[in-house]
Amino acid sequence: MRLAGKVAIITGAAGGQGVAEARAFAEEGAAVVLTDLRADAGEELAASIRAAGGRAQYFQHDVVDEGQWRHVVDETRKLFGGVHVLVNNAGTISRLSIEKTDIASWDRTMAVNLTGPMLGMKVAAPAMRDSGGGSIVNVSSTAGLMPHHDAAYTASKWGLRGLSKTAAIEFVEWNIRVNSIHPAQIAETGFVREGLPGHAESACQIIPMQRLGTPQECADLVLFLASDQSSYITGAEIAIDGGFSSGATQWVRTRLRRDIAAQNKG
Ligand SMILES: NC(=O)c1ccc[n+]([C@@H]2O[C@H](COP(=O)([O-])OP(=O)(O)OC[C@H]3O[C@@H](n4cnc5c(N)ncnc54)[C@H](O)[C@@H]3O)[C@@H](O)[C@H]2O)c1
Numbered sequence: 001m002r003l004a005g006k007v008a009i010i011t012g013a014a015g016g017q018g019v020a021e022a023r024a025f026a027e028e029g030a031a032v033v034l035t036d037l038r039a040d041a042g043e044e045l046a047a048s049i050r051a052a053g054g055r056a057q058y059f060q061h062d063v064v065d066e067g068q069w070r071h072v073v074d075e076t077r078k079l080f081g082g083v084h085v086l087v088n089n090a091g092t093i094s095r096l097s098i099e100k101t102d103i104a105s106w107d108r109t110m111a112v113n114l115t116g117p118m119l120g121m122k123v124a125a126p127a128m129r130d131s132g133g134g135s136i137v138n139v140s141s142t143a144g145l146m147p148h149h150d151a152a153y154t155a156s157k158w159g160l161r162g163l164s165k166t167a168a169i170e171f172v173e174w175n176i177r178v179n180s181i182h183p184a185q186i187a188e189t190g191f192v193r194e195g196l197p198g199h200a201e202s203a204c205q206i207i208p209m210q211r212l213g214t215p216q217e218c219a220d221l222v223l224f225l226a227s228d229q230s231s232y233i234t235g236a237e238i239a240i241d242g243g244f245s246s247g248a249t250q251w252v253r254t255r256l257r258r259d260i261a262a263q264n265k266g
Contacts, residue, residue: 002227004029006134007080009072009124011063011116012090014041016189017139017222020215021087024223026054031080035061035072036090055080063090063116069123082131085226086124088117088160089139093191098151106152113156114163121167125176133175137225138164139218140180145237145245157182161237168235177234179225184241187212208251209242 008025012018013034025032026049034056036042042058049056057079061068076083092112094105117138128134143150144157164180171178185192185203192200192212204210221240224230239245 001029002223002229003085006030006084006226007033007076007082007131008085008087008226009033009035009076009083009120010087010089011035011061011120012139013058014038014045015089016191016215017183017186017218018087018089019045020219021089021222022049022056024216024219025085025226026052026056028223028227030085030226031055032057033072033076033080034058035063037062063088063120064111066119066123069119073123073127077127083124083127084131084134086120086128086134086136087139087222087226088120088136089222090116091139091141091191093150094152095150095196096152097149101151109152110156110159113153114159117160118163121163121171121178125167125171125174128176129171129174134177135226135230136164136167136171136176136178137222138167138178138180139222140164140182140237142182142184142239142241142245144180145182145239164237165235172234177225177230179230179233179236179238181218181221181225182237182239182241182245183213183218184239184244185212186218187214189215203244206248206252207242207244208247211242213240213242 008030013022014036022032039060046056046058059072094109140160141157143154144161148154161180164178168178
């Protein structure tokens with residue numbers, strides 16, 4: 001029961017990673033407040049956690065709206081008595097090059113992926129301070145560590161990585177830790193289901209572990225960062241990517257060199 005007595009807000013909770021995080025947190029004893037645009041899926045998830053004996057409440061919530069953030073945090077305090085964990089997990093993607101980027105899709109991607117977590121921290125952190133402190137986990141991407149062929153998404157996720165470090169130093173005096181995680185392609189998510197043709201298959205060709213990650217693997221990492229087991233970790237950026245961001249280039253090169261050597265020998 002690594003989150004016994006804790007209250008956690010998870011955004012984007014109706015999506016692939018959010019569902020896994022919500023279930024993992026509830027199983028570890030947290031009361032979970034689940035927010036997402038998608039009411040049916042969010043209500044269903046909260047009901048299933050309650051049916052299994054957990055404490056869960058869904059709120060329809062667009063993370064770009066500060067007023068809605070205030071509602072979510074106020075209701076969380078009323079329902080469960082405080083806030084200890086915030087997971088800024090909601091995200092969107094535009095999949096457009098710089099040349100093709102229109103200002104509406106740029107603005108929406110930046111708003112959801114970067115302004116949303118900023119507003120979440122602005123509103124939830126004082127409530128976390130009043131609850132004795134806690135942990136914020138910002139879900140960035142490998143697109144926040146290296147370039148991806150997607151202008152707004154890459155810029156928003158690099159921004160979130162930097163914002164997380166600013167938050168880590170700002171909130172340290174409130175006993176709140178802030179870290180970012182950086183997944184590569186994660187199976188069973190809207191992001192992968194709606195990816196461009198060949199999206200997942202090509203990823204497996206360049207990820208040293210040669211497979212996609214799972215929502216459960218991400219939830220295990222987020223749970224660790226949310227819990228007191230990571231009590232000395234703040235301002236960190238943690239890749240969860242099968243070796244992609246640290247070693248893909250060298251791994252692909254080794255495979256190419258072997259292929260070229262074999263061809264030359266033949
Ligand atoms: N799936 C991947 O391959 C992958 C890789 C790297 C990073 N990520 C990041 O992981 C996070 C979780 O995404 P996922 O993989 O579970 O994908 P997903 O599409 O299954 O879930 C995303 C969820 O966010 C919700 N959402 C979108 N805009 C919102 C808004 N304005 N307000 C509230 N909720 C909103 C969606 O309704 C959806 O339920 C995202 O931040 C994403 O950028 C995903």
